[in-house]
Amino acid sequence: MWDDLKAAADAGRDQSILGMFEADADRADAFSVTALDLLFDYSKTQIDANTRDVLLRLAQAADIEARRDAMFAGAKINETEGRAVLHTALRNLDGDPVMVDGQDVMPDVLDTLTRMETVATEVRGSGITDVVNIGIGGSDLGPAMAYLALAPYCDGPRCHFVSNVDAADIADTLRGCDPEKTLFIVASKTFTTIETMTNARTARAWLQDHGVSTDGRFIALSSNAAAASEWGIPSERVLGFEDWVGGRYSMWGPIGLSLMVAIGPDGFKAFLRGGQAMDLHFRSAALPENLPVLLALVGIWHNQGLGHATRAVLPYDNRLSRLPAYLQQLEMESNGKSVAMDGTSLTVNSGPVVWGEPGTNGQHAFYQLIHQGTRVVPCEFMVAAEGHEPDLRHHHELLIANCLAQSEALMRGRSLDEARAIMAKKGLTGDELERQARHRVFPGNRPSTTLMMPKLTPEVLGQIIALYEHRVFVEGVILGINSFDQWGVELGKELATSLGPLVSGDAPADGKDGSTQALLGYVKRYS
Numbered sequence: 001m002w003d004d005l006k007a008a009a010d011a012g013r014d015q016s017i018l019g020m021f022e023a024d025a026d027r028a029d030a031f032s033v034t035a036l037d038l039l040f041d042y043s044k045t046q047i048d049a050n051t052r053d054v055l056l057r058l059a060q061a062a063d064i065e066a067r068r069d070a071m072f073a074g075a076k077i078n079e080t081e082g083r084a085v086l087h088t089a090l091r092n093l094d095g096d097p098v099m100v101d102g103q104d105v106m107p108d109v110l111d112t113l114t115r116m117e118t119v120a121t122e123v124r125g126s127g128i129t130d131v132v133n134i135g136i137g138g139s140d141l142g143p144a145m146a147y148l149a150l151a152p153y154c155d156g157p158r159c160h161f162v163s164n165v166d167a168a169d170i171a172d173t174l175r176g177c178d179p180e181k182t183l184f185i186v187a188s189k190t191f192t193t194i195e196t197m198t199n200a201r202t203a204r205a206w207l208q209d210h211g212v213s214t215d216g217r218f219i220a221l222s223s224n225a226a227a228a229s230e231w232g233i234p235s236e237r238v239l240g241f242e243d244w245v246g247g248r249y250s251m252w253g254p255i256g257l258s259l260m261v262a263i264g265p266d267g268f269k270a271f272l273r274g275g276q277a278m279d280l281h282f283r284s285a286a287l288p289e290n291l292p293v294l295l296a297l298v299g300i301w302h303n304q305g306l307g308h309a310t311r312a313v314l315p316y317d318n319r320l321s322r323l324p325a326y327l328q329q330l331e332m333e334s335n336g337k338s339v340a341m342d343g344t345s346l347t348v349n350s351g352p353v354v355w356g357e358p359g360t361n362g363q364h365a366f367y368q369l370i371h372q373g374t375r376v377v378p379c380e381f382m383v384a385a386e387g388h389e390p391d392l393r394h395h396h397e398l399l400i401a402n403c404l405a406q407s408e409a410l411m412r413g414r415s416l417d418e419a420r421a422i423m424a425k426k427g428l429t430g431d432e433l434e435r436q437a438r439h440r441v442f443p444g445n446r447p448s449t450t451l452m453m454p455k456l457t458p459e460v461l462g463q464i465i466a467l468y469e470h471r472v473f474v475e476g477v478i479l480g481i482n483s484f485d486q487w488g489v490e491l492g493k494e495l496a497t498s499l500g501p502l503v504s505g506d507a508p509a510d511g512k513d514g515s516t517q518a519l520l521g522y523v524k525r526y527s
């Protein structure tokens with residue numbers, strides 16, 4: 001199967017995208033899919049009908065539908081941790097039974113959702129002005145991203161997100177908060193993460209230093225209720241979730257509490273509904289019409305097929321400024337692995353490097369490389385037809401125009417002859433014309449996709465996040481890897497723990513490599 005992909009890549013690599021539009025008047029329609037509120041256009045890529053067939057066969061060969069059904073059915077597909085993968089149960093608002101080890105998990109899930117609503121409603125009416133979510137990774141990025149994304153719907157207390165163990169993070173946040181009116185949410189699946197526990201202790205000390213009782217000022221979101229209560233948060237203030245919710249897939253449950261506080265329970269449930277609608281689409285649409293499958297196949301084509309090592313996520317929506325960071329964890333922690341589920345080494349590249357910034361800002365920064373650098377960066381544009389500022393519609397029109405202009409420019413490019421003509425018009429001649437013209441050539445034929453939505457509402461955001469989750473799953477299945485573990489983060493954590501006493505000077509650095517000793521020596525000179 002991978003050989004077929006390689007053959008398609010060899011044939012398709014230099015195929016002119018513009019030429020494909022000229023040859024096929026229906027290309028835009030044939031290579032785009034509309035589902036729910038979303039339009040996914042992948043026509044500005046080198047994928048033709050043959051390549052698409054090859055990619056779909058790859059998905060079929062990986063048994064994608066059976067794997068998908070196993071995930072939704074609660075099978076323990078996270079084999080290296082022996083866990084089911086059921087973040088989808090958190091948005092299963094209809095409560096249809098979802099069985100794990102012979103037990104329906106839905107009554108507990110819906111009960112927790114009701115508890116979240118009660119807590120969120122209480123907080124929203126309590127005079128609390130600032131809510132500080134203390135968490136990192138999957139216990140931070142989702143709600144932090146969505147809080148910004150859904151700013152027009154935020155009518156609750158201000159929310160802040162403290163993640164970094166760097167004191168700067170919590171110090172800068174607390175400076176703007178009133179200890180009498182601040183609530184802390186300690187979000188940690190394991191309730192052992194060093195960054196989160198350090199920040200939580202600092203938050204507690206801050207309240208105490210201001211003479212404010214810590215009673216009722218902390219809520220815990222965790223799978224480890226025992227550790228939360230040991231830390232001093234009573235069980236009625238702990239919202240729990242099971243180990244079958246992976247950290248980076250957890251914003252749909254208790255980890256989303258800060259978002260629920262900000263936008264209200266109804267808004268949060270609209271977000272869940274969007275995710276649930278994408279689940280239904282993923283489970284029922286035929287593969288060629290299936291949005292997550294197509295996004296995944298485009299990803300596989302660009303990375304494993306054509307060898308493009310990165311992909312840029314470019315939302316033309318300032319409120320999606322944290323989406324690239326969110327997707328970095330979702331995609332890179334899920335699919336950045338070299339070993340297949342069966343323990344063998346991958347024979348193709350693992351998932352790509354994901355990066356990006358909102359447009360139009362990125363245009364004035366790194367798009368230079370995207371247009372004229374030696375490496376091709378497949379770009380994933382995203383834009384809403386409508387903004388949230390109807391009185392400023394002209395801004396939004398410019399935003400859309402820029403988004404469309406970039407994908408067109410990447411595809412069309414500018415030939416040397418066109419550049420020469422521009423230079424000639426400026427009055428240049430001879431060698432100088434030639435030299436200047438060469439700098440103004442755009443190679444073009446650079447692929448991009450565009451995801452369009454009517455407006456960034458809670459429901460649409462839910463659709464988009466679930467879409468990307470399932471895309472990651474499909475890519476992982478095709479690669480044969482487990483997208484739900486993250487062993488690659490362990491070694492650094494272990495070493496950081498052992499380095500702590502060396503940094504504080506409580507233990508000698510003997511036995512460490514020369515570089516680490518020298519760096520520790522530098523710190524010692526200043527501390």
Ligand SMILES: O=P(O)(O)OC[C@H]1O[C@H](O)[C@H](O)[C@@H](O)[C@@H]1O
Pocket residue numbers: 136137138139187188189190191192193196247248333486489
């Ligand atoms: O929620 P926690 O248990 O505190 O974990 C927070 C994060 O840290 C870990 O190192 C993992 O890499 C992440 O997947 C996780 O989201």
